[in-house]
Amino acid sequence: MDIFQVVGIGLTGALLAVYVKESNREIAVLISLATGLVLFIYALSQVGEVINVLAELSSRANINRYYLMIILKIMGVAYIAEFGSQICKDAGESSTATKIEFAAKVIVMVLALPIIMALMESVLRLLP
Amino acid sequence: MNIELIFQIAGIGILTSIFHIILKQAGKEEYSFIATLAGVAIALIMVVQLLADLFQQVKGVFFL
Numbered sequence: 001m002d003i004f005q006v007v008g009i010g011l012t013g014a015l016l017a018v019y020v021k022e023s024n025r026e027i028a029v030l031i032s033l034a035t036g037l038v039l040f041i042y043a044l045s046q047v048g049e050v051i052n053v054l055a056e057l058s059s060r061a062n063i064n065r066y067y068l069m070i071i072l073k074i075m076g077v078a079y080i081a082e083f084g085s086q087i088c089k090d091a092g093e094s095s096t097a098t099k100i101e102f103a104a105k106v107i108v109m110v111l112a113l114p115i116i117m118a119l120m121e122s123v124l125r126l127l128p
Numbered sequence: 129m130n131i132e133l134i135f136q137i138a139g140i141g142i143l144t145s146i147f148h149i150i151l152k153q154a155g156k157e158e159y160s161f162i163a164t165l166a167g168v169a170i171a172l173i174m175v176v177q178l179l180a181d182l183f184q185q186v187k188g189v190f191f192l
Contacts (some may be wrong), residue, residue: 006185009131016138020145024164027141034134037130037178041185048189069191076190080183 002042009038029091040083070115074108081107133178137171144168 013035021028049074058068074077088097144167151160186192 004129009129009134012131013134016134016141020138020141023145023166024141026168027144027171029136030168030175031137031141034137034175034178037175037182038129038131038134039180041129041182044185044189051189072190072191076186076192079190080186083182098136100185 006039006042010035013038030086032090033087036083036087040079044079067115067118070111074111077104077107077111080104137174140167151174158164 007009017028017031017035020031055065055068058065081100085097085100085104088094088100145165146159147163147178151157151163
């Protein structure tokens with residue numbers, strides 16, 4: 001099972017980071033960053049299959065491919081921003097983490113604008 | 129999943145802390161600082177390559 005590998009890598013990285021932290025704090029942050037990267041890359045390879053299924057379902061349901069792309073882009077932005085803000089929080093820079101999250105929210109809103117506009121237009125068409 | 133990279137970075141960290149202690153005992157404070165900086169730089173290069181890998185993969189998966 002892959003979950004044992006994931007938990008093992010996580011525990012090993014955490015243990016090494018704690019061990020190195022007292023003598024060398026920057027390297028401890030880099031170790032936790034590398035552990036997170038390895039785990040994220042693994043998780044991403046699984047997410048790819050889910051997205052393929054989603055794309056097939058949407059094409060079968062005749063949903064516009066443009067909207068699915070927007071949703072996937074928003075997911076990607078959220079994924080990257082979450083990762084970066086968690087790393088900043090681990091390093092003790094919670095103000096930078098908050099700014100990353102804020103920027104991600106703005107980017108998500110900009111990406112979602114076409115969907116909001118389409119919703120508005122359909123609501124206006126329904127109104128007499 | 130390449131766990132070797134995590135071990136490599138931890139090894140760099142332990143080695144640089146040992147260098148730091150030895151150089152401090154020998155009275156070379158400025159060299160100990162440079163040794164720590166070099167260790168951090170080497171580890172950072174390795175991590176940045178992995179980060180670029182992650183970003184490329186995210187770009188591919190989410191059509192960014």
